[in-house]
Amino acid sequence: MQQPSFSTPDRAPMHAGEQAIQERAGEGGPDWGSPMFGPEIPHGFLPFLRAQRMLVIGAADDRGAMWSTILTGPAGFAQPVNEQTIVVDALPAPGDPLRDAFEEQRDIGLLALHPQTRRRIRVNGLARRDGNRLVIHTEQVFGNCPKYLQTRVITSTAEGRAPGTPQTSRDLSEAQRRWIAGADTFFIASRSPEHGADSSHRGGMPGFVTVTGPRALRWPDYVGNQFYMTLGNLYLRPGSGLLFLNWEHGHTLQVTGTARVSWDPEKALAYPGALRVVEFTVDAVTQIDHTSPLRWELREYSRFNPPASTT
Template sequence: MSFSLGMPFHEGEEKMHRLLRVPPQDNPTSTMLTPQASNMFQRAPLLAFGTLDAQSRPWTTLWGGEPGFSEPLGGGFVGTRTLVDGKNDPVVQALIESAKEDGQMAKPPDGGKLVAGLAIDLMTRKRVKTAGHMVASTLRDVEDDTDASPAQQQLQLITKISQSLGNCPKYLNQYEIHPAPLSTSSLQSKGRSLTPSAKSLISRADMFFLSTSTPSDMDVNHRGGPPGFVRLLSASSLIYPEYSGNRLYQSLGNLLLNPKIGITFPDYRTGDVLYLTGRAEILAGQDAAAVLPGSNLAVKVEIGEARYVVGGLGFRGERKGMSMYNPGVRTAASEGNVRAGLASTTTTITAHLTKTTPLTPSITRFTFSLPSNSGFSYKPSQWVALDFSKELDSGYEHMRDADPLSLNDDFVRTFTLSSTPSLKANEVAEEGKEKEREFEITIRKVGTVTSFLHRQNASSGLHVLVRGVGGGMSIPPGTNTAMIAAGVGITPLLGQLTLLPLNTSSLFKLFWAVRSEDVGLVRDSFRRYPGLAGRTVLFLTGPAVEGVVKEDFRGKGARVDERRMRRGDVEGVRADEWFVCAGKGMRGEVVGWLEGRRVVCEDFDY
């Protein structure tokens, strides 16, 4: 019978725990190949594997296609036999570097070559990490296979496992894996800068595998999220968020001691693969949020070498499902993320909810007030960032299936200000003589924070922290302009309607698409801003609206069509500038209609 001894955390892991204030905990890593790990090797169709090259640079690869290509041999040894890209796979090349001739066994000296692996089944969302040393390996040509690429060879590998650890299923997107020949494998590019193909792969990727090491230890693991969760900072640098996990910080602990990192991005559809090696920088707290807004922890990677291999994977995969724990994509500050400036905000301004005005079953106007000496001011159509973490953040949990997205939510939201600051206040706000005391937001109930807000009323005593104000879609008064809005996309306009001439000689035009259940928002807007109806073409979709409501809108001067907006509705309209505020789908369609014209877009993506 074998026994696993307790394994302490190393210096880097302990430093990460102190940095992130992780309570004391035992290291669950086993000092042997556990039965769980042995079973996983036999069941997993994929094995991510990492090692160091002759320059001590870590590389990561991904092998497999079907279960059974790796199996325990007894005594903590694991045997692996699989088809690989022997010519272009940097891990394979590093494993056989001690072989004197092609096909000869490679036996590294001094107790073996440092290696680590991750046996993973993406369909069942199970994975087991292992680490140890390579005992021996051979690489031979594939015989009697006329379809084989010159690069396709068979790798046989024996490793001695000294560590193993099962990991949780979070952020594992499901793929059904099947074998595929390496018949088209070829090295497309090699260098420090990413090619267009490499950038495209990263922009689509919903996972990657990484290797890190210390002088005596190595780690391979998975990082997953929504497609695009890894962001490019330049042609030779990228950044990714570290989502809430098990708080062991084994990979990051290694990086604190040794910043070298190896990453591989697989393209399961095409079989292409991108290998990277470089140096990582761990960003925590405000440092992380300044580069990747919305993140409390992130890793920035400077690429030392990138290799893009066409058809370099011996398998293909079909996506079957996304992890319910995946948060939304966080764009980098350098990409124009509107929350970029919030990271350094030290404001303690607090807004108090004083009034709620339901407009439709899912849309409500919320009025907040602030102290007169708060220093808060804003301009028409800007957004305000509000922090609801005090009300909604329930602290750390490893798993939270009932509300998985909350684990990575900072509960900071940006809302367009639908109120108009008085002209006097605007004039003196910049001089610091008088500040706004009140603001309004008009929002739809669509998520955790907005659902929470819709449960509040003036007597709730709700106070929220104001993190900042910014942005804005300013429509110049008296100009020949037009706006296309969908639903609550009208809010940037509401904040500046008192500044726009809306009489019969006005050149402004509004094309407003609204679902029939939201006519209450239309009714309220036409009532509060006389003259708006006369400048509006209203498109109603969904169940039929009562005739009296439509006649009321028409009586105020609006044109009402019960159908979707079409290209022909805007083709003949003359406007020097178009403003568009709609969801992503409609926005893309409308911008296509307005090709060749000057268009300013406001969206709900943040």
């Protein structure tokens, strides 16, 4: 089958948002620059990508709102077909905010995560729908450290069960607030129009995300790789999307809104190990039950996780 062609934008080589966060954090300066990653998929990443059964993607919808969601399939559903192309034999679930987003070429951030071994790879690039699959043209491909990744294993699959009817709202329900308050992991999608989209992971002990209201969240920003790709995007464009998984039952909770970094040291003191906090304002919520057929079991929290919030 012929693959769709892509119109590749001329991305700026330096990311002003990343540099601004680095400077504010005292970890960079005018000569620090942005991390440079190649567009080609390293040969060593090929077996890892082909073994995946779940991918996390982030992109904007037609209104420009950012969302994060998952794609699932049997091992081999994600196939690198050349050094800059990944074909994914899956689409977001019916009713997912990103279900029809890729009818036209769109920026995408992809996270290939293997909770069994706490390994992850990030891919940033362009995507377009081709029938019932996504074709992704890679622009940045790189590995990440295993910090704050919990160890989980697949215990069973519920193949053949259709995703539930999407539940949408502007506010988080009481049950959804409890879900978030007990989470040890979430995923965040961000985008700078000049630099593309990104999909990343945040983890900690249950309670590391604080629900401060029906439309307000807060979480700590711990020591990371100092690239500040997510925070750099948020500095330039606060619009972002969060994804919380119910790992045991395959439900997804997607939240879109705006995120801003607070440098107030008093707020950071409430979170052991935090360098700063991120405050998120909810614009819209989508919950879909049984989105994923994968059933996961928690085996171990990351040894890097600080204690949860003291508030």
